[in-house]
Amino acid sequence: MKYDYLIAGAGLFGAVFAYEAKKTGKKCIVIDKRPHIAGNIYTENNDGIHVHKYGAHIFHTSDKNIWDYINQFSEFNNYINSPVAIYNDELYNLPFNMNTFSKMWGIKTPAEAKKIIEEQTNGLSISEPANLEEQALKLVGRDVYEKLIKGYTKKQWGRECKDLPAFIIKRLPLRFTYDNNYFNDRYQGIPVDGYTAIVEKMLEGTETRLSTDYFDIKDKVDADKVIYTGMIDEYYGYKLGVLEYRSVRFETERLECSNYQGNAVVNYTSDNVPYTRIIEHKHFNYGKQPFTIISREYSLEWTKGIEPYYPVNNEKNDSLYSQYKELSEKEENIIFGGRLGHYKYYDMDKVIAAALLLCKKELQLH
Numbered sequence: 001m002k003y004d005y006l007i008a009g010a011g012l013f014g015a016v017f018a019y020e021a022k023k024t025g026k027k028c029i030v031i032d033k034r035p036h037i038a039g040n041i042y043t044e045n046n047d048g049i050h051v052h053k054y055g056a057h058i059f060h061t062s063d064k065n066i067w068d069y070i071n072q073f074s075e076f077n078n079y080i081n082s083p084v085a086i087y088n089d090e091l092y093n094l095p096f097n098m099n100t101f102s103k104m105w106g107i108k109t110p111a112e113a114k115k116i117i118e119e120q121t122n123g124l125s126i127s128e129p130a131n132l133e134e135q136a137l138k139l140v141g142r143d144v145y146e147k148l149i150k151g152y153t154k155k156q157w158g159r160e161c162k163d164l165p166a167f168i169i170k171r172l173p174l175r176f177t178y179d180n181n182y183f184n185d186r187y188q189g190i191p192v193d194g195y196t197a198i199v200e201k202m203l204e205g206t207e208t209r210l211s212t213d214y215f216d217i218k219d220k221v222d223a224d225k226v227i228y229t230g231m232i233d234e235y236y237g238y239k240l241g242v243l244e245y246r247s248v249r250f251e252t253e254r255l256e257c258s259n260y261q262g263n264a265v266v267n268y269t270s271d272n273v274p275y276t277r278i279i280e281h282k283h284f285n286y287g288k289q290p291f292t293i294i295s296r297e298y299s300l301e302w303t304k305g306i307e308p309y310y311p312v313n314n315e316k317n318d319s320l321y322s323q324y325k326e327l328s329e330k331e332e333n334i335i336f337g338g339r340l341g342h343y344k345y346y347d348m349d350k351v352i353a354a355a356l357l358l359c360k361k362e363l364q365l366h
């Protein structure tokens with residue numbers, strides 16, 4: 001059999017490309033080393049609860065085209081992510097907003113909150129924050145940094161805030177209104193039938209082989225081009241060095257109670273709790289089951305043989321990645337994509353945008 005494209009990885013990037021390629025009459029084969037499709041957005045239906053097996057995914061975007069695009073494949077509910085953070089015996093709303101500040105300092109107005117933050121940042125003289133610690137202190141002051149950011153970030157990234165890039169904390173909104181929406185994006189929701197169903201639809205009519213490692217079959221499949229969504233450094237046998245990633249271990253439990261924590265996401269921000277957060281999956285879909293399923297997330301350094309989740313986009317890794325990228329740009333028949341192929345802390349909407357951009361170029365779409 002002869003294919004136009006061999007797509008390595010049945011995650012969101014590969015599936016969007018496969019869907020668009022099929023529409024233009026190209027013949028693709030999708031492979032994945034895991035026994036299931038959908039990569040890290042895979043959800044598993046456990047008696048009606050969609051369990052996010054590789055961590056919580058909340059779809060959010062400000063791009064109407066991307067929102068319309070994903071809505072072709074599924075209906076979305078009106079879920080708005082509003083995590084809470086527990087620091088020792090104190091509970092705060094996230095993201096950092098008037099509810100957080102009011103609880104932290106017993107104040108009511110934006111002016112009072114701003115005054116306290118100003119007092120706490122006075123004398124710091126940070127004009128252009130050089131790292132996550134400086135960025136966080138500048139934005140929210142010492143108290144919020146110490147209670148809600150420092151311990152959580154250290155657990156999640158295994159590095160001090162001083163050694164992490166500032167952009168990571170800029171993912172979170174900071175507001176002086178009483179608004180607990182974790183995202184500023186115009187569109188947000190969770191697919192009513194889970195994410196796996198979306199990828200299933202994208203791959204409909206495309207040959208898909210699971211439990212199949214690219215390196216085992218690459219010489220046996222006759223394809224003009226390869227779309228590779230695995231780790232770019234692994235593809236090159238780590239010959240320029242190993243890129244760093246964070247991994248996550250999940251401890252998932254079914255509990256015979258209908259509502260364990262009252263929210264889909266509860267972050268544990270102090271460093272004396274070993275996990276970073278607990279996800280109660282049913283709340284993403286307003287589940288009414290008499291039981292519940294929770295996952296505790298433990299963050300750890302990635303090592304060969306376990307799943308990579310988060311690229312560590314600091315200077316050292318970004319410069320190593322750019323060397324791999326240079327190599328990849330010399331390739332004629334292989335294109336890299338996705339969080340691992342681009343070594344980028346992408347959200348789902350950005351993955352779709354990147355895949356569609358590639359489609360435009362590669363498939364001459366308008």
Ligand code: UDP
Nearest residue numbers: 085148149150152153156168169171267269
């Ligand atoms: N963060 C924090 N405290 C929190 C939640 C997030 O300090 O309670 C910081 C932390 O550095 C984290 C970053 O904000 O890595 C981005 O968080 P986000 O929730 O976007 O991470 P993701 O959901 O991608 O794991």
